[in-house]
Amino acid sequence: MSQSFVPVPAGSDFPLENLPYAVFSTENNTVHRICVAIGEHVLDLKAVSQLYPLQVQKSLQAETLNELMGLDFEAWDVVRTQTQKLLSKGSELDQNVDLKAVSIVSQSEIKLHLPAQIGDYTDFYSSIHHATNVGIMFRGPDNALMPNWRHLPVGYHGRASSVVVSGTPILRPLGQTFPDGAEKPVFGACRLLDFELEMAFFIGGKGNQLGEPIRVDEAWKNVFGFTLMNDWSARDIQKWEYVPLGPFTAKNLGTTISPWVVPTAALKPFLLDNFPQEPEVLPYLRQSIPFNFDINLEVSLKPSDQNESLISKSNFKHLYWTPLQQIAHHTVTGCNLRPGDLMASGTISGETPDSYGSLLELCWKGTKTVELPGGKTRKFLQDFDEVIIRGHCEKNGLRIGFGECVGQVLPAHPVPQ
């Protein structure tokens, strides 16, 4: 690949081979615009939209990525190829000093927003290690995985309105719990606030009509790109409320995603074989193409009065179910997907204890602690703790990064009297 005229520092998440999309604004221009990241800058795609083929220009002038997502994969390739060309040394843009001056913006000067209007948000439960860990903790080792777990990608509908962009503070929620030993439920601040290390992808393409399932081997056409996610979870609230219809107020207190949407095309060099599945799945879930990725994931925790510490290292490749199987299953009874819908993986835990994707697992239901510098420990999140999720792929000197998914826990409101 040619070099960009925008400097890309060594170790940057955002080389010319990445070009993740985001929605940004600046102090001087508060209109939301689409951009791609390049090194420590962004390229304002609205400002340069006239340099793209006519049929994609409108999507680049929009205030969210929904319209671009709603084009097809061939149009995404057209945009990506042209963006790479424009950002290369000696390009039409490189030679246009005035246009460069307005369209290349330092990331230090931008505000990032949610990349899309999320129509629906779905959360899967696709890490076998996570599902097994939770099962052992709550039902014992003999019944750790539910009988359906290896036969279908278990998932549930989440709350789209409470998905927020990285940097949005998360209030410790008030809610209803039934503490061990109590005689009746109580109301108060969540005591067991947790993070969940997840990744998510945005649905693209025209989507499907109600009643028309998407076949597993066609579903790649609907995967626009990936983000990092922290699915904040109030464990004590969840435990009491979730039977029989699933998590509700324990999850809709806020779900954070990273602002950068890494295009699926940028992840191709990091394709892996799919996770081996045993027993064999039903035909509608049998996938003949690989769609698993080697994405290193890290979680760091930063108490208010000290530097961050790495507390978990995981990898996207631990997921048992692929995004294509998730789409095939999601639509099998006819559910319609729309561009901008968000599908999350569920907590991504690896096999070893240092790769678990939640404090629930890292501290094994509160029986252990996570050690931080200066003798500090954690079993669950404390007020003012910041959780930072990062992800990147790396191979043969190429690094494709996801940036950061950050959120700080703020103290709960006082209980109303």
Added chain:
Amino acid sequence: MSQSFVPVPAGSDFPLENLPYAVFSTENNTVHRICVAIGEHVLDLKAVSQLYPLQVQKSLQAETLNELMGLDFEAWDVVRTQTQKLLSKGSELDQNVDLKAVSIVSQSEIKLHLPAQIGDYTDFYSSIHHATNVGIMFRGPDNALMPNWRHLPVGYHGRASSVVVSGTPILRPLGQTFPDGAEKPVFGACRLLDFELEMAFFIGGKGNQLGEPIRVDEAWKNVFGFTLMNDWSARDIQKWEYVPLGPFTAKNLGTTISPWVVPTAALKPFLLDNFPQEPEVLPYLRQSIPFNFDINLEVSLKPSDQNESLISKSNFKHLYWTPLQQIAHHTVTGCNLRPGDLMASGTISGETPDSYGSLLELCWKGTKTVELPGGKTRKFLQDFDEVIIRGHCEKNGLRIGFGECVGQVLPAHPVPQ
């Protein structure tokens, strides 16, 4: 109340005291517009928007009800009062022959659409008789209600994209089930397709910010109006998939709502005391104002080759949890609501077997049958069956109706080879 210049036949669902909102188009004008029903006509609110105060005009010219829903209850009153005035005999509109000719449209000439862009859809589980029935069937009489059920309005996030307007056909879904006696799961057409008699309300007002709960006694300001709902359910798919995260593909095959949104103000004459709750709920759910309604509900089933038969009579008043408690609980951990969000009641069953709101209950898990004319019977829905839900309030000669929520079951796609 004065009389309308538009004829309102005796027994009509839509007198001047109702004025439910909808979104419609006509063959000659396919632009979606907002209207209210009056008798067998509608008033095109876009066509007469200039007769309303300036601050509400824009909301009446929109293509969905979201903008009107997003105003506050005082603005809703302004619109409603002015609409009643305009539709009264001798009004400014009555005297304007040209404007009347374009703004009063026969319901036989209109196509009705979803009334709002639904940001998020939540389904509660608020009928104590329904929850008890299902509990007895699946867990026995001793543990019929889950321990949390009387302490909080159990609910879950549903799928917004698959909410459709009355009249949309519903395909029998293909999906994964684990039949009794089978050795492994199988794929095929749903065998136990059911309806669920529900009502739903649209969220209005400015909504709330993430992290800012809505208090139970303030929540009435966020209830814009009510519709009928059929929450189609694939019971065999649901049984296998729903553990531990709740219903997913068994429900997102389609959810039908009636096109008419009856304003909360029109239901005021039918206010009832709230359902008695025992034990007393936590303070955040204690409601000091009545917000329960006497709404008669009926379900009819129409096989393809005969007339419809009434198979259930229920009433909104059987709901244990009120809409205000649902809102207070939904937002207690900070979840933000937005105008146009839809909140459903869950299946509304009464105490007696003829008031059960699903075939699952009416046929008690397939151990009984519903009798139809000509010796026909049903345990679950058959292909080409049409389910018609109707609702109305009636008191002292005033009838406020909801129209119809209709859907026909079409045969499943063939199983892909």
